[in-house]
Amino acid sequence: MKNEYDVIVVGAGPAGSMAARFAAEQGVSVLMLEKDRDVGYPVRCGEAISKAGVEEFIKSDDKWIAAKISKFSFNAPDGTEIIIEFGDAGYVLERRIFDYELARTAAEAGAEILTRAYVNGLLFDEDGTVCGVKYEFNGEQKELRSKIVIAADGVESRVGRWAGLKTHIDFRDMESAVQITAANIPVDQNTLYFYFGKDVAPNGYFWIFPKGNNKANIGLGVSGIIGKKKSAQSFLDDFMNKHYPNAPILTKIAGGVPCSITLDKISAPGIMLVGDAARQVNPLSGGGIASGMIGGSIAGRIAGEAIKMNKLNHILTYDKAWNDRLGKRHEIFNRIKEGIYNFSDDKFNSIAHSVLKVPIEKRTLGKVFTTALMNNPSLLLDIAKVFVI
């Protein structure tokens, strides 16, 4: 380990690993600190991702693919099922291995990694620029200087706050989730299942994602507004008791998905925020693996450039680069989310009934949206923008 680094990345999730890799690829010195013992564990995720989202960063590999996805199944509150076929659209990952492999690509690019290192503060120059981290390792309190700190510390992020950025997320936008892995779930192994309605997952959705051999990743998220009255845990228990009362539950874990638009500011002198820490999750789907990797890669690249040019305020161009790539799109997704999450059960049912009339070979996500539109014309403008941008 060195006495000082060009870039310190806090957190070794997908966003942190990509930030570390893209910075290291430019020949600057990078250290990634992770509080947990193992990269990739514990897994708090539905593990679904599009093939394109993966392959922008790493070649598909069967060792971290649990299932290959070619169909979506949307289930309305009255039980109407809409199937949409996609071809080879995506994967359900084995994230424990996937995250580890991503970290490995960072290490191969030259980044150093230190686990069991809990970052608990920042170092500042006289002018308030962030210039390193304080961390706890082996029970000892330590300090380490760097030119740039990249905060990739996930939904529980606090590093950005210490730098004075406004990172707090409204409790209404936090999808508090419970996720289990269960056996003996006899669903189609190439289909992602989504369930809607106030009984199963108000203001969100319930998912069953296959993981091969009839194992499945099952869960739901609920907004803090709903959590006031009923927790994610009780919704999950109700669903499992009703549909799969005898399924053995192999793992169970809580998690949080920040389903909002990106923070107003994701960089400041000496610091950049990426992934869940920057609230870069797609607010409509709750997917944050691919978007976190994109955010991380942009930040890592810009940090590397800044060091090489010896022009540290170059990192402030990151906000715009992110907004142009995905941030603006997420604002539109967020408005659509707010529209859809307010649908009543009757509206979900009537949309499903109209989509059912479209023959399966003509059903596309676009077609489902158009049908949803006929039921709710005010969404038209926002959705039109999604397809235009």
Place this chain on the structure above:
Amino acid sequence: MEYRQAKTGKLLIEILPDRCDFCGCCVGVCPEDAIELKEAEIFIIDPRCTNCAKCVWSCPIEVIKFNREGVPVGK
């Protein structure tokens, strides 16, 4: 800074640390940065907590509770 493990001392908010999954929802929604979360440890930082209850509503597995009797200070 004085930490009191999983207690606020000031009434109302209590984390049941044995049942916590360390998922971070509560930390993400806390407006006061009053929750410290390590690998397998969680605290409420007493002097910062305003008992606003946002963490209670956001905990997916109901391990942050109102404790109307008050949580005794110290063990």
